[in-house]
Amino acid sequence: MFVSYKWLQDYVDLSGITPAELAEKITRSGIEVEGVEVLNEGIRGVVVGHVLEREQHPNADKLNKCLVDIGGDEPVQIICGAANVDKGQKVAVATVGAVLPGNFKIKKAKLRGEESNGMICSLQELGIESKLVAKEYSEGIYVFNQDAEVGTDAIELLHRDDQVLELGLTPNRSDCLSMLGVAYEVAAILGKEVKLPETDHAEAVEKASDYIRVDVEATEDNPLYIAKVIKNVQIKPSPLWLQGRLMAAGIRPHNNVVDITNYILLEYGQPLHAFDYDRLGSKQILVRRAKDGEVIQTLDEAKRELTSDHLLITNGEVPVALAGVMGGLDSEVQADTKTVLLESAYFKGATVRKSSKDHGLRSEASARFEKGVDPNRVSAAAERAAHLLEKYANGEVLAGSVEANTLKVEPAVVSVTLEKINRVLGTTLEMPEVEDIFARLQFEMSVDGDSVIVTVPTRRGDITIEEDLIEEVARIFGYDNLGSTLPIGSSTPGHLTAYQNKRRTVRRYLEGAGLYQAITYSLTSGSKAAQYALETREPIRLAMPMSEDHSTLRLSIVPQLLSVLKHNAARQNDHLAVYEIGDVFLSNGMEDLPDEREHLAGAVTGLWLSHPWQGEKKPVDFFVVKGILEGLFARLGLEDSIEYRQAVRDGLHPGRTAEILLNGAEIGFIGQTHPTVEKEYDLKDTYVFELSLKAILEAEIAPLHYQAIPRYPSITRDIALVVNKETAAGELEGIIKDAGGVLLKEVHVFDLYEGDRMEEGKKSIAFSLKYFDPERTLTDEDVVKAHDKVLNAVKEKAGAVLRG
CATH class of the missing domain: 3.30.56.10 (Phenylalanyl-tRNA Synthetase; Chain B, domain 1)
Structure with a gap:
């Protein structure tokens, strides 16, 4: 709601309080003032001028040479390009030295060889938005009435010497969608009285009931309808003060009749509508629900098909307005209108909202009906409009009003x-x-x-x-x-749960490792929903999806991360590592809600390391991503419980994929995306992983146990084992650890050989084994005894032999 400070002074005495101070007081009382706009900010030196002479510029077809009286000692010559400038007009002139919006300064100039001492202004050049300028002045300069005094302040005459408060209203405060509502609020804050506007008017001998009858079929939707008839109106521009107030509130002026109905809408919060009585086509107003398929052509010249959900104003036969939303084109007030039928009604908000939504017509009137108008202002608003039509349209108000009234309103009585x-x-x-x-x-x-x-x-x-x-x-x-007090009683300080703490540790570790966090939609397409799923169930499709690309709840996060990489790659960001912690959704059938499982997923592509100065580049590979996960498991204390096992999965490279097991149970996977997938997403070599975060963070781990730094030396033995090509290094490592006993502390692979000197179908894997005892120095005899157990175990369980 835009509130003119000068207009508000008509109802409440604001002497001694500035607009900024008033805005602060209103905000502190519970209604936020989002801003205060100074309409004439930065504008000075604009006066009313009288065009004494106008002739064609001798050197330019589209310029006019004007002699203008601006109230000085002598008229001045001004070159003007407006097509509508003419002799005898009263216009707004920015004099030499004037400043217009945007700090545009007016100087003496020569245009095509002719001197120009100022500028004849349009309303847009004076800071008024184009959408608020009346159509007749939307192009060209603005022309004042002939009674405007030459040399006076044009900005003041246009009522732009004002400040506008923008109220950010919550839906429950619809009372402040009117100037009177704001006046009551401000009066309460300041302890002042509210002065109500004048509604008195003369009445003709003829009665309104002789001209119109009102019938309401849909009494629940329209419990109160008031019609007044005003004859012999003269359609002309509204007075400048009224136009200025409408523009300050964001409404474009049209003519005096339409402007008065809009003015009452802002003043009382009660929407009105003016019909051209002679174009109405009957002496009856019938309010009813529309028939399915019925059509009305509204003021915006659009033909709209209606349903029985929509409320209509008709002339007994055909629609003349969509109730509470917009009038019909056929009964519009026009330049030759002589008799006006004025409607003031109380429409049910839900019915107006339905019409407004169905037809995409959101108007100032519909917004007020939707939020609720004051039923006790319906009649007062009509009388106020009649007063203004008599005064500014020279109308004759016929005696009385014609009403259809089934409204029963009792004020609420509340006690405390x-x-x-x-x-x-x-x-x-x-x-x-x-x-x-x-x-x-x-x-x-x-x-x-x-x-x-x-x-x-x-x-x-x-x-x-x-x-x-x-x-x-x-x-x-x-x-x-209001005083400040502390709560009384005991309280428990908040803290993170163990699960939340570990989740935060996961985020910090991955970001420290160089991965960026991504947040993607939980909704995906039906074709991608089950890709890379750790657990396969029937995908869950939404009943009313926004689009097919967001129609199904995901079972895996990896497809969305691949889309993130694709989006970045298309913008030449080829080297990227991302992760996401999010939920996947597993169906439990149509009757039960799905299970939500928290997963951790990541995707890495491009170069992992790049030092151009040293000429060093390291592209991402399987072992880079595996190393990231191993570091994560070590941070969580799970390194001894994790196992990797070669696997084959849809969408992943068959030779570079592994399942991840925790205490023997599968919790996820790691691998390179399949070449066909990389081609589909237009990516280079890309590696992904996905883990059940719940399984990782809820796993039981032994308490942290510190060991003293060994005082005694260790002994290292390297062995190269020849095995079948199908034998996994991890399998051999497990056998070695089991057989090595307490003296064997470390085992790791350091070489793989599958060259020409190796027997067909065989390969050589080299391991480094470290033995030590924290209590004593080991002898060769101790190590040989333990080492022989290792060699015998790998021979018996894996058929491995030492490479000669």
Whole structure:
């Protein structure tokens, strides 16, 4: 809601308080003022000028040479390019030395050889948005009425010497979608009275009921409809003050009749509609639901097909307006309109919302009906409009109004005790102070012992329970005046659970290792949902997906990470490592909710290491990614419980893929994406992994145990074992560890040979074994005894022989 400071002064005395100070007070009372716009900020030196002469520029077809009286000693010559400039006009002139919006300074100039001493301005050049300028002046300069005084301040005449407060209203405060609603709020804050606008007007001898009859079939949707008839109106531009107020509120002026209905919408928060009575086509207004397939052509010249969900205003036969949303084109007020039928009605918000949503017509009127208008202002708004139409359109208001009224509105009565007010707010207010607050809000109230009984005015439909009254007391008393207290009682300090702590450790480790965190959608396409899944179940499809690309809940995170790599690769970011911690969703059938499992996934492509100065480059390979995971498992204390086993999985390279086991149970995989997948995503060699994070973080680990640094030397033995090509190094390593006993402390592979000197179908794997005893120095005899056990074990269990 845009609130003009000058307009607000019509209803509340704001003397002694600036717009900025008022904005601060309103914000502190609970309604946020998002900003204060100074309409004439930075503008100076713009006056009303009188064009005395206009002739064609001798050296330019599209320029005019004008002699303009600006109230000085002598008229000045101004070169103007506007097509509508002419002799005798009163115009806005930026004089030499003037400043326009954007710090645009006006200087003496020569245009095509002719001197120009200023600029004749359009409204856009004076800082008014194009969408707010009346159509007749949307191109070219603005022309004042002939009674404008030469040399006076044009900005003041246009009512741009104003400041506008932008209120950020929550849906419950629809009362402040009007200037009167804001006036009541400001008056309560400042302790002032509200001055209501004039509604008195003369009435003709003829009666409105002789011209129109109102029937309402859909009484639930439209319990109150008021029609007034105004004859002999003169369609012309609105007075400048009215146009200025509309533009300050973000509404474009049209003509005096339409502008007055818009003005009342802003003033009272009550939407009105003006019909051309002579174009209505009958003497009846019938409000009913539309018939399925019925069509109306609205003011925006669009033909709209209706359903029985939509409420219509008709002339008894054909639609003339979509109730609460937009009028029909055929009954529009036009330049030759003489008689106006004025509608003021109370429409059900849900019905208006349905029409507005179905037809994509969101208007100032529909927004107010949707949030709720004051039923007790419907009649007052019509009388105020009649007053203005009489005054500014020379209309004759016919006697009385024609109503269809089944509306029963009783103001809410809410009570609260003084004890509860003070207990909730932590205050020590006395009853007179509470009475004063409700009096400032202009709420009727009575006191019964310790209870306050409030009759809430219908304009405040948001107040229905005692907590609402307590909030009103707090707002007006002042949130800043509420005391600060500490809670009483014992409390438990918050902390991370063990699971959360470990999850944070995982994130820190991976980011320290050089991976970036990604956050992707849990929704994917049906074709990608089950790819790379650790556990395969029927994918879960949404009942109403936004699109096919986001129609199914994922079973794996890897496909989304591959899309992340593809997105970056398309933007020449070829070297990337990403990870994500997120949920996958496993179906439990149609009747039960799915299981949500937290997974950890990663994807790495391009160069892992690049030092151009040293000429060193290391592309990502299987062992780089495996090393990252091994470091993670070591950080979590799981290194002794993890095992890697060669595997074949869809979408992964058959020779560079491994399953990851924790205490013998599969928890994930690691591998290179299949070449066909890399081609599909347009990626270089890419390595991925996915793990059940829940299994990792909930695994039991032994307490951390420190060992003293060995005081005695270790002994190393290297062995090269010839085995079948199918035998995995991990299998041999496990046999060696089991057979080595307590003296064997470390085992690692350091060589693989499959050259010409090796027997067909065989390979040689070399291991380095380290033996030591923390209590003594080992002898050769101790090591040989343990080492022989290792050699015998690998021979018996894996058929391995020492390489000669």
